[in-house]
Amino acid sequence: MTTTASIELTLKDISATGSDDEMCSTDLIDAPWDVDIRPGYGPGASMDDPIPQAAPRQGEIPAEYRDSSAEELNERIIRAKAELGDRVVILGHHYQRVEVVEHADYIGDSFMLAKAAQNHPEAEAIVFCGVHFMAETADLLSTPDQSVILPNLAAGCSMADMADIDQVEDCWEQLTDLLGSEPDAEGKVPVIPVTYMNSSAAIKGFCGRNGGIVCTSSNAEVVLEWAFERGQRVLFFPDQHLGRNTALNMGIDLEAMPLWNPARPLGNNSPDTVEDSKVILWQGFCSVHKRFTPAQIDKARIDHPDVRVIVHPECPQETVAAADESGSTAYITKAIAEATEPTTFAIGTEINLVQRLAAEHPEHTIFCLDPVVCPCSTMYRIHPGYIAWVLESLLESTVINQITVDAEVADPARVSLERMLAAKPRV
Helix, strand or coil: CCCCCCHHHHHHHHHHHCCCCEECCHHHHCCHHHHCCCCCCCCCCCCCCCCCCCCCCCCCCCHHHHCCCHHHHHHHHHHHHHHHHHHEEEEEECCCCHHHHCCCCEEECHHHHHHHHHCCCCCCEEEEECCHHHHHHHHHHCCCCCEEECCCCCCCCHHHHCCCHHHHHHHHHHHHHHHCCCCCCCCCECCEEEEECCCCHHHHHHHHHCCCEEECCCCHHHHHHHHHHHECCEEEECCHHHHHHHHHHCCCCHHHCCEECCCCHHHHCCHHHHHCCCEEEECCCCCCHHHCCHHHHHHHHHHCCCCEEEECCCCCHHHHHHCCEECCHHHHHHHHHHCCCCCEEEEECCHHHHHHHHHHCCCCEEEECCCEECCCCCHHHCCHHHHHHHHHHHHCCCCCCECCCCHHHHHHHHHHHHHHHHCCCCC
């Protein structure tokens, strides 16, 4: 078990010492600019997921950033940040390596960081240390004069890529052909589309155009209630596990939650199955959270009889059922911070966050359920070298890796996001 806050150092230690700890890929110790030239999402939890051919690729960055030491990059970032002052805001997702988040003005989940971006209209640039869909959302919620920058364009999201706009439009056409589009006697339309924040701007725009809404892992239940007030059933994408776990908590039967396979006609379902459904679940998942299992929880309880197990709702249903609690990253961090007595926590979420929580709360014993060190492939693509590059470019009035959402997508996407912002999560 490791408690070092830095995953980068942990991985190098494992590689150098041959310790009992494991990593899912030895390629994790490679520099991200070396990984960038290879196909795929890169080493880590998503490395076996198929990547769309059109996924953004990061070109080569200047040698001065590739060749600088960790100490030199750290100093360059600090100097550039100080000189830029209020002109820039740096946002760091919970799953980023500590060498990145230590430079962030705000640390949080995708929703919290999007709100942070919205609250700083004075900044000329927003450097989003996360993944592509997060930068898109920040662009949607920021002012037209602001530039949103993703330090490494290869930082995508395999879950978000599991539902592309063409597949969703095709699904919607099939559902409309089968179920129609007219409301019933109660005024409820046949289907309301609900997309998780972990989706492209195009998908959010689709929801905005079709009476739908965006949800987060914190307000998913409130959003589903909103949808059921307006529709007979919900089409939930791209994460099947969040949709299933949320609907189960609401008392909806598993039999009423068919899985939609976008590669098969009618999602590989019969017409009766679709007509009898309450929540149609897209066949998507998070490769990080798919790694957590009931067997890991069983072992944690054997090793630590008093353990408190908390997992993210993107985990499979069986894992959530075996845990003591499930909740968003904000829920997990709050639960640990509010524990008044020394507690042993087994956490089922991304390893960077778990190890950082362990370092920040030495009064507790905190460990990751998965014994194999396997960070999010795409979050790990962000590195201090890229941050130094984009910040020093801003000093020269050059914007690198700007993320911009076209107006025809942005306008309806903002509609679905505003509906999400109005759906306050229960405390």
